Amino acid sequence: MTDAVQPFDIPVFVVVPPRVLLLDVAGPIEVLRKANLEQPTVRFTVTYIGPSATVGSSIGLAVTGVAALPECLPDSALVVIAGSTDVPMESSHRRDEQERADQAAIVAWLQRAIRPGIRLVSICSGALLAAEAGMLDGRECTTHHGCMEDLIRLAPTARVRDNRLYVEDGDRLTSAGITAGIDLMLHIVAEAAGHACALAVARYLVVYLRRGGSDPQLSPWLEGRNHIHPVIHRAQDAVVADPSRDWSVALLARLSGASPRNLSRLFNEQTGMSVTDFVNRMRVALAREMLAGSRLDMEAVAMRAGFGSARQLRRAWNRLNDGPPSTARSRLQLKAS
8 A cells, every 4th residue: 555645735824904995805715715625635734923913804803813924934925915995894993004014014924925836815895015125126916996006106116907807926915805826726726636626626626727917838728718607707707617528609508598699799899719620729739748747648638628639739739839749749748757
C-alpha cells in the first residue's frame, strides 16, 4: 500500500478591516472552502487576521476571533484584503478613532509584511488599503466603481482600470465591486487546482466562470467568459463540461433555453465569436492538455478531443497557435515537467 499523497498547502491570510463588508470575506473564502472539498491536490488553509480581535461589519454583525497581524508570512502566502463600508446597517456615525487606528495599523503591516513572492489580493475597496501602503504603485489594478477616484488619488502611478471584474499584474490581484471577488477567487482556484475544480465550485455557488480583463495569458478555458449573460453561460458550461461531444447549435440552444438563431446572435454579441468557434477553442484546449499529459498519438488525441481526424485538429489548432500541435508537444511536456 502506498502512502496517500499530501496536498500542496496554500496559506491564506484574510485581512479583516473595520466595518468589513461581509460578502468580501464570505464570497471568496466560500470558493476556497468548496475547492478544498472538490479535490485532494491543493489545500487552502485560511486565517483571519487584523489589528482588533473583534470588528463590526457592514450588516451590523460583529466578527470575532480575528487573529493578530503576524510578524512574518510564509513564502507561499496569499494575502486577501477585504473591503469595508462607510455606513454600516443601522448606523450613521463616522469612523471613530479606534477604526482609524486599525486602518493605519493594516497599512503599516502591509508595508512590513508583503515581500516578493507573496501574492496580494484585494477585494472591492480593499484596494485602497493596498494603495495607501504603496502596494499598487506602477501596477495595473481596479476596484469598486465608487472607489475609482480614491484609488487614483492614493496610487497616482498605478494604471487604474475601470469596467473590469478583476485585474492581475504579477503578484498583485485586484477585483471590482463585492461579488467580483468571487470571480477573482475562482480564477485563483483554476490556476492552483485546475479548471475542472473551479467550474465545480462555480456551479455549487450558482455563479458563472467569467473571464476578467484582457490578459491574453488567462486560461483558454475562460475564453469568451467576460460577460454576464446567463443563456450564453449555460451553453458555454455545457461545452466546457464535455468538449468532445457532438455539439450542434440546435442542441446547445435547447440546453440554454434559446432558439438556435437567437443563441448564435447572442454568442457573437457577448463573446465576439461564433458557437462553432467556441466549441473548437475548447476542443483545442482539451487537446493541448492531452498533448502535455499523455503519449497518445495525434489521431487519438484528435478523436478524444472531439475532432473527426488529426487533420481537423491541426486546422483548428493552427487558427489559434503558431506552429502545428506535433511541434508543440515536446514544449508543453517540458513545461509541465
